[in-house]
Each structure stands twice: as C-alpha cells, then as structure tokens.
Amino acid sequence: xxxxxxxxxxxxxxxxxxxxxxxNQFHAIITDPPYGVIEFETAQVEKMRDGVGGVWRxxxxxxxxxxxxxxxxxxxxxxxxxxxxxFFKEFGEVAERVLRPGGHLFVATTQLLMHEVAxxxxxxxxxxxxVLVRETKTLRGGDRPKNAHExxxxxxxxxxxxxxxxxxxxxxxxxxxxxxxxxxxxGGLRRESAERPFTDLLGNGKTPSQETAISKKAHPDSESxxxxxxxxxxxxxxxxxxxALPLREGVILDPFMGSGSTVAAANALGYDAVxxxxxxxxxxxxxxxxxxxxxxTTPIERRADVKEAVQGNLSDY
Ligand SMILES: C[S@@+](CC[C@H](N)C(=O)[O-])C[C@H]1O[C@@H](n2cnc3c(N)ncnc32)[C@H](O)[C@@H]1O
Numbered sequence: 001x002x003x004x005x006x007x008x009x010x011x012x013x014x015x016x017x018x019x020x021x022x023x024n025q026f027h028a029i030i031t032d033p034p035y036g037v038i039e040f041e042t043a044q045v046e047k048m049r050d051g052v053g054g055v056w057r058x059x060x061x062x063x064x065x066x067x068x069x070x071x072x073x074x075x076x077x078x079x080x081x082x083x084x085x086x087f088f089k090e091f092g093e094v095a096e097r098v099l100r101p102g103g104h105l106f107v108a109t110t111q112l113l114m115h116e117v118a119x120x121x122x123x124x125x126x127x128x129x130x131v132l133v134r135e136t137k138t139l140r141g142g143d144r145p146k147n148a149h150e151x152x153x154x155x156x157x158x159x160x161x162x163x164x165x166x167x168x169x170x171x172x173x174x175x176x177x178x179x180x181x182x183x184x185x186x187g188g189l190r191r192e193s194a195e196r197p198f199t200d201l202l203g204n205g206k207t208p209s210q211e212t213a214i215s216k217k218a219h220p221d222s223e224s225x226x227x228x229x230x231x232x233x234x235x236x237x238x239x240x241x242x243x244a245l246p247l248r249e250g251v252i253l254d255p256f257m258g259s260g261s262t263v264a265a266a267n268a269l270g271y272d273a274v275x276x277x278x279x280x281x282x283x284x285x286x287x288x289x290x291x292x293x294x295x296x297t298t299p300i301e302r303r304a305d306v307k308e309a310v311q312g313n314l315s316d317y
Pocket of ligand 1: 034040232260261282
C-alpha cells in the first residue's frame with residue numbers, strides 16, 4: 001500500500017454511511033454506481049452468482065473462455081426506472097452536500113440510462129461539465145435479429161457498444177477559480193503535464209486479465225471465486241484520480257466501490273480515499289484486492305507529475 005495515503009473502507013449502504021459525514025468533506029467523487037440500480041439488488045446479485053440470469057445475461061463461452069455476466073438495461077420497466085430516478089436523486093443530493101465547493105464528480109453510466117442519471121444530478125444543483133468517453137470495445141450489441149439470423153444476416157438490432165460514458169459534474173462555487181483553489185483546493189482538473197490538459201477521450205480499453213485475476217483471488221469463497229463483474233482498469237481509474245485533484249491533495253470518495261478499483265487507484269497515487277460497499281462479499285473482496293491492485297503498474301506512473309507525487313510509494317511496488 002502507499003506509504004502516505006489514508007484509506008477508509010466502510011461496509012454499508014452509502015446513503016446511510018454518508019449521513020455521518022459533514023458537508024464540504026470530499027475533494028472529489030469518482031464512482032461506478034449500479035447503472036440500472038436493480039442489477040445490484042440482493043435477489044438479482046444472487047441470480048447472477050447462481051448463473052441463472054435474471055436481469056443479468058450470462059453470455060455463452062467464447063473460444064472456450066468464460067465471459068462475464070452482463071446486465072441488460074433494455075429490460076427495465078417503468079417502476080424500475082422510477083426506482084433508478086429516486087436512487088440518483090438521493091445520490092445527487094448527497095454528493096452535493098459532501099463535496100467541497102468546486103469538487104468534481106465522475107460517474108460511470110451507460111448510453112441507455114445516462115439521460116436519466118444526468119437529469120437527477122442536474123436537479124440536485126450540480127453543474128454539468130462534460131461527458132467523458134472511455135473507449136472500450138465490448139461484445140454488447142451488434143446482434144442479428146433473434147431467431148432470424150440467417151434471414152436478416154446483414155441486420156443487427158443495435159450497434160455494438162465500443163465506448164462507455166462518464167458524466168462529469170462539479171459542485172458550484174462562487175467567485176474566481178484561483179480563489180476556490182486556494183480556499184478549497186478544488187474547482188479545476190489537474191493537467192497531464194504543463195503542455196497537455198486532461199482530455200475527455202479516454203482510450204483505456206478493457207480491464208487487463210491480471211487485474212481481473214486479482215479481483216477473483218480476493219473472493220472470500222475460494223471454492224467458487226468470481227471477479228467483480230464490473231471491475232474497472234487501474235489505468236483508467238488512476239487517470240481519473242489524477243485529474244480529480246488539481247493540486248494533488250485531498251480525499252477521494254467512491255460510495256459504490258465494488259471490489260475497490262477507485263480506492264486502489266487513489267492509493268497508488270498517494271491520495272487519501274474513502275470507499276463504501278453494501279454487499280458483504282464485494283466488501284471483503286475490496287479489502288483483499290486493494291493492496292494487490294495498488295501494486296499493479298500502469299503507464300501513468302511514468303509521467304513526471306505522477307512520478308513526483310508517488311515518489312514515497314514507488315519502493316512499495
Ligand atoms: C458497478 S459496481 C462497482 C464496481 C467497481 N467499479 C469495481 O471496480 O469493482 C457497483 C457497486 O455498488 C454497490 N452498491 C449498490 N448500491 C449500493 C449502496 N446503496 N451503497 C453502497 N454500495 C452499493 C454494488 O454492490 C456494486 O458492488
């Protein structure tokens with residue numbers, strides 16, 4: 001683990017856990033929430049773990065290798081969508097309260113539901129800044145019409161999805177950016193270098209198999225270990241963590257940490273972080289996986305600005 005960062009991992013419902021935190025606490029929130037909300041309800045998670053589907057699609061093996069379950073967001077009913085709106089309304093309000101003025105919020109989402117999420121974050125009074133594009137060539141979509149593959153062999157029902165949207169918001173602040181940086185250490189995004197600002201096209205690709213193997217090994221049941229179905233790559237999470245703290249100081253929150261990729265990324269860069277996870281198995285996985293994910297090396301550590309920040313930690317790799 002990083003020599004200088006302080007990590008706080010909490011098992012529980014983020015909305016309840018965060019009630020105990022004062023306002024203006026966090027410099028940034030970086031999170032990959034349950035996109036459609038229902039897929040992480042206990043009954044659906046059990047179905048996924050039993051391999052019987054539910055809202056999760058268990059894709060057939062490809063060239064003999066097992067593929068991760070995928071949630072199907074096309075099946076959400078109107079009551080499901082109402083639940084999703086309530087969840088993100090509450091999330092927007094909590095984020096607005098616990099973020100420092102000028103603090104950024106990075107939220108992973110999906111093309112199918114991003115408008116619903118964005119509407120709730122707008123309503124909560126957060127300021128929309130951009131939509132980041134993470135290039136990731138998934139196998140989702142691109143399928144020919146069901147049961148009519150041959151008849152319509154040149155047709156697919158929807159495009160194959162090759163990018164993932166990340167909503168970028170900021171808690172509003174009064175006055176000049178330079179004053180906010182001085183008072184709250186927030187408001188801007190850290191540049192990659194003096195020459196190049198942080199850009200919104202993130203060509204980061206898939207989660208490497210080495211990291212998936214760490215998540216799998218971290219599973220508390222060694223007889224049937226499974227990686228977290230939504231583990232994000234360290235390269236991406238470190239890129240976002242670096243951009244999120246403009247003065248390289250502060251605390252990053254991930255209220256829906258899963259197996260801990262955000263917390264590990266913050267730790268690898270020497271930043272303090274708080275991670276919250278409701279599911280006991282995923283929480284245990286995070287506690288086991290974070291030290292290992294922290295040790296993974298990515299190209300970002302070679303950048304001068306990052307090298308300088310993690311100097312104290314490099315000997316731990
Ligand atoms: C998309 S996953 C995050 C995966 C994570 N990015 C990783 O790399 O492992 C979302 C997580 O949020 C958790 N979750 C859902 N509702 C929650 C809540 N109310 N409070 C805390 N965690 C919650 C789920 O159990 C799930 O592990």
